[in-house]
Amino acid sequence: MAYITCKDLTLRYEALTVQEHLSFTVEKGDYLCIVGENGSGKSTLVKCLLGLKSADAGTLSLGDGLKRNEIGYLPQQSQIQRSFPASVEEVVRSGCLNSHGIHPFYTKADKARAAEQMARLNITALADRCYRELSGGQQQRVLLARALCATGKLLLLDEPLTGLDPLVASELYGILRHIHEDHGITVVMVTHDVENAVRYASSILHIGKDESFFGSVAAYRESPVGQRFLGERLQQEHCNDCEPRFPHIPIDTEGSVQA
Amino acid sequence: MNSLSEILTPEFLSVILLPALIAGIAVSLCASLLGVSLVLKRCSMIGDGLSHVGYGTLCIAIALGWAPMQVTIPVVILAAYILLRLSENSRLGGDTAIALFSTSALALGIFASSKANLTTDVSHYMFGSILAMTKGDVIFSAVLSVCVLLTYLLFYDKIFAVTFDESFARATGLNVRFYNLLIAVLTAVTVVLGMMMMGALLISSLMIFPAVTAMRLCKRFRTVVLTAVAVSVSCFLIGLLLSLLTDTAVGASVILVNLAVFAVSSLIAGIRSRTGRKK
Numbered sequence: 001m002a003y004i005t006c007k008d009l010t011l012r013y014e015a016l017t018v019q020e021h022l023s024f025t026v027e028k029g030d031y032l033c034i035v036g037e038n039g040s041g042k043s044t045l046v047k048c049l050l051g052l053k054s055a056d057a058g059t060l061s062l063g064d065g066l067k068r069n070e071i072g073y074l075p076q077q078s079q080i081q082r083s084f085p086a087s088v089e090e091v092v093r094s095g096c097l098n099s100h101g102i103h104p105f106y107t108k109a110d111k112a113r114a115a116e117q118m119a120r121l122n123i124t125a126l127a128d129r130c131y132r133e134l135s136g137g138q139q140q141r142v143l144l145a146r147a148l149c150a151t152g153k154l155l156l157l158d159e160p161l162t163g164l165d166p167l168v169a170s171e172l173y174g175i176l177r178h179i180h181e182d183h184g185i186t187v188v189m190v191t192h193d194v195e196n197a198v199r200y201a202s203s204i205l206h207i208g209k210d211e212s213f214f215g216s217v218a219a220y221r222e223s224p225v226g227q228r229f230l231g232e233r234l235q236q237e238h239c240n241d242c243e244p245r246f247p248h249i250p251i252d253t254e255g256s257v258q259a
Numbered sequence: 260m261n262s263l264s265e266i267l268t269p270e271f272l273s274v275i276l277l278p279a280l281i282a283g284i285a286v287s288l289c290a291s292l293l294g295v296s297l298v299l300k301r302c303s304m305i306g307d308g309l310s311h312v313g314y315g316t317l318c319i320a321i322a323l324g325w326a327p328m329q330v331t332i333p334v335v336i337l338a339a340y341i342l343l344r345l346s347e348n349s350r351l352g353g354d355t356a357i358a359l360f361s362t363s364a365l366a367l368g369i370f371a372s373s374k375a376n377l378t379t380d381v382s383h384y385m386f387g388s389i390l391a392m393t394k395g396d397v398i399f400s401a402v403l404s405v406c407v408l409l410t411y412l413l414f415y416d417k418i419f420a421v422t423f424d425e426s427f428a429r430a431t432g433l434n435v436r437f438y439n440l441l442i443a444v445l446t447a448v449t450v451v452l453g454m455m456m457m458g459a460l461l462i463s464s465l466m467i468f469p470a471v472t473a474m475r476l477c478k479r480f481r482t483v484v485l486t487a488v489a490v491s492v493s494c495f496l497i498g499l500l501l502s503l504l505t506d507t508a509v510g511a512s513v514i515l516v517n518l519a520v521f522a523v524s525s526l527i528a529g530i531r532s533r534t535g536r537k538k
Contacts, residue, residue, distance in 0.1 A: 050429070050430040051430075052426070052429055052430065068432060069430075069431050069432025071430060071431075073426070073427055073430040073431065075424065075426045075427055075430075078424070078426075081423065081424060084299060084422075084480075085474050085477055085478050085479065085480060086419070086423055086479065086480040087478065087479040087480070090419065090479060090480050090481070091423065093416075094416070094419060094420040094423060094424075094427075094428075095427075095431070097416060097417060097420050097428070097431060097433060098431035098432045098433070104413045104414065104415075105415075105416060106416060128479075129478075130478030130479070133478070146427070147427075150431045156430075
């Protein structure tokens with residue numbers, strides 16, 4: 001049985017139905033990217049996957065030994081976290097809370113696990129630093145280490161690249177690949193970055209207002225939805241005929257910017 | 260100004276000052292602990308709202324001749340629960356809902372007390388009267404404060420998780436609603452106890468000032484909590500001494516000392532970040 005099985009899922013945001021008849025599965029070892037326009041129900045789907053919201057219709061079930069609280073979640077960063085006085089160690093350790101039930105304090109095993117994840121993500125040297133003083137990329141690593149404390153099975157990332165510069169973003173993709181390939185952790189990522197999604201993921205779930213797609217990356221490239229979405233993105237970047245976005249900067253036919 | 264030797268007669272020490280110290284330190288401790296969570300969760304207004312509700316309830320209780328503390332604490336706990344729900348679900352937005360709810364409760368209380376002509380009794384709770392606390396009051400506050408303190412320590416790690424990142428905590432199966440309620444209930448108890456000492460007008464600043472001061476200076480959650488406690492207790496002691504020497508209201512003196520400490524800490528934080536940037 002798959003880790004996550006969704007059948008005929010309907011998603012509503014307040015009174016508005018944003019998705020109907022959504023079906024997909026996440027198998028152990030998958031790397032699934034969820035893409036789609038704004039307002040297509042990506043965030044609502046994440047809430048359903050985490051059990052923060054129940055499905056409005058259809059079924060969503062977990063299997064293959066995955067429990068609800070074993071999903072390592074990397075949320076979008078909130079404004080509150082950015083100003084919060086907490087050390088990296090404190091933040092990472094808080095990922096261990098799901099495993100120790102009513103035990104009031106962190107056990108030795110918890111602390112060891114937090115240390116292990118910090119070492120894995122190369123942030124051990126930051127352990128005593130203040131979370132709010134770190135760079136965006138470092139903060140993302142800290143949150144990733146926390147998520148890994150909470151799971152050994154499945155990571156769910158909600159637009160982890162928002163606000164990161166391209167260099168840091170590609171670093172994060174590298175870390176994710178490492179976690180996925182070398183540690184066998186299943187990755188589910190909601191993203192806007194469709195180019196890198198098709199580069200790194202094994203399968204794609206595209207949720208759109210009119211049409212949706214679920215399948216392998218190769219099939220997505222061939223599908224009408226995928227071609228349109230990928231094509232549109234490429235056109236936006238490499239269009240020679242259309243109006244330049246900054247008309248005062250002349251753009252030559254090779255697409256390089258002349259000063 | 261009074262001189263210390265004039266004030267500190269043995270009788271005054273044992274009958275008035277000692278109980279005031281015990282109750283004051285206990286409540287300052289609880290207030291600062293909870294203040295950290297309230298400030299970080301952006302719900303400082305809940306403390307203020309609860310003190311309004313608490314004052315309103317006290318007025319009604321006194322007007323009807325009931326035991327003020329024993330009636331007020333359960334009512335304020337209930338109000339904490341309602342305020343939390345309002346700020347979660349309300350279309351008005353949390354702070355508006357809190358303002359509506361708490362000022363209504365306050366108005367009701369003042370209406371009742373003016374109907375019963377109680378303005379003098381009730382004004383004790385507006386400005387606080389720590390030196391007029393009875394032995395029973397002191398024991399009651401000390402016991403409740405210890406309960407608040409122990410509960411906070413027992414759930415410290417979870418309170419951190421819920422304060423830092425609610426959605427992650429919820430996703431990993433923590434009962435976020437329960438811990439939010441726990442924070443609100445502990446706040447409610449602290450607010451009522453603090454009202455006797457500091458007065459309804461000042462109790463919410465007793466929660467917030469030490470937390471904000473500590474946040475200026477510290478970078479770990481644990482040191483923030485410990486510093487807030489230290490700041491709160493020492494400001495209370497200095498404020499109490501100041502009020503004895505100058506014959507002023509205890510609550511107001513404590514808050515003014517807190518304000519001064521906050522100003523100094525802001526200055527230090529400012530200088531630190533400047534020199535940090537230059538490096």
